[in-house]
Amino acid sequence: MKKLGLATALLLAMTGAQAYQFEVQGQSEFIDNTVNDKDFSGAVQGTYYFKDVDASKGPLAEAAFLNQASNVSASYTYGEYDVDADNIDQTSHTFGAKGEAYIPTKVVPAYASASYSHTITDNKGGVANDNGDRYALELGAVVAPNFLVAVGYTSVADQTSYDAFNMFNNGVAKAAIEKDTINEDQDAITARTKYVGAIDGTNMSIGFDAGLVYGEENAYNLGTTLYVTPKLSVGVSYLESDLADLNKAIGANVNYFITPAVAVGASFVDVNAENESRDTQTVGLNAKFRF
Template sequence: MKKLTIATALLAATASLAAINANAYQAEVGGNYNRIDNDNTKDLNQFGVNGTYYFNQVQVKDSPLAEAAFLDRASNVNAEVKYADNSGNKNTQYGVGAEYFVPNSDFYLSGNVGRSEYKVDNTNIDTKTTTYGAEVGYLPAPGLLVAAGAQGYDTEHGDDDVNPTLRAKYVTTLQNGHDINLEARGVFGSDDNKQYSAGADYYIDKTLSFGADYQKDKAIDQDQWGIRAKKFFDQNLSVEGRLGFGDDYNTYTIGANYRF
């Protein structure tokens, strides 16, 4: 009887561990397509790919699938590339970043560096800009992150600027059992460099969310409202989309991601 009890316990533990690992992942890759319909210029098309590698397996637990890595405080490195060629107007953007949740504490660090190259064939327009940013954050409560930092840029012609940033993100469960994500970010430079964004997502269930956002960039004198949605077909595969509405332009974005 004792041997049977031990064997039963081992089988239960093995089944439990298998179930946990089935809901865990360590990397995610994705692709997206973005279209800009502008009333004053030609329409623009851009393609992108991205990837994230987590230092440890992300445990999904009972989290909304889209927020599993954040709620699990999963440190990671990530990279992204975007490319557009519209009638000889070429725009390439690429960058790398990292997020680090300090073990056994509530502190958070992040950093990123990127490069933007814009060129128009048969003209003298050929600009290259390096961008960078860093943050220090704190998680005062489960699902809540507040981070402050700086972002800047440097062009090959010697133009540069650095501005302070402030960001907050909060994921929580409402009384009705559904989850919600709230996020906001600001860049507080000179009047010409201020940027603001805010968004919210409501999770119909752990696999499906609908949301809205607002973005304003004083540097290019543009603001935009957007609606967005994301759906996981299983633990690994998801699709997402966003519609953005500006004063004289609209944007359409679709993407897909796979975890493993």
């Protein structure tokens, strides 16, 4: 009976079930810069939603957001980074746990999130290893239909530490800029907005997001996504920081749901280094499975 139940669940997912409670994602990025073209990362993320998520309306990629689906998730990213000229040989492990909650009120739905990330940096060649933590809290509200506004606080330890969920969702290059913008042993204030809405008279939708980080330095990002159909989306993004070196990143991505439960995608990020010859490009591939 257990085998029959598992087979039935798998069949429903593969053939287009319109509701889900679990989501598992995987991705890998290939990193090319002026000092090395052999770096890469691999990541996995799992999310559990407390109630079934209805994916029958709007873009499939935004089903959880449109449903205001409270959840818990875990993420892990592995990365390798080598620079022969500087004798840098690093292996990085970043773990994260996060909870998100949408809370109905008499005025507007309230939003809250809390996350913890831990980064282990394994340095070779005689350089000491590193372990770093970070904590983040956000509070906000859905001030209009499908329009979220949130502000937050992030605390970063006096060691290298990345946001595991930023790294997974936006790529290692942007996560590195965000990490350097806050710097080590710092507190940071963050703010962001997100909106997804239908385009009248069409089967398309449009999404916008923007964010600010106030740490040792400051950074802002802007992004927009066109959902050509509920299954297909294309997006572009821009990130700029006050950092003196790696301070601008332009990204593009495309995602397609083969079924309402299975999706694949690709991404590209170009990072401009103004004061040093270390421009960076990343190419990412990803897949997700819902059940």
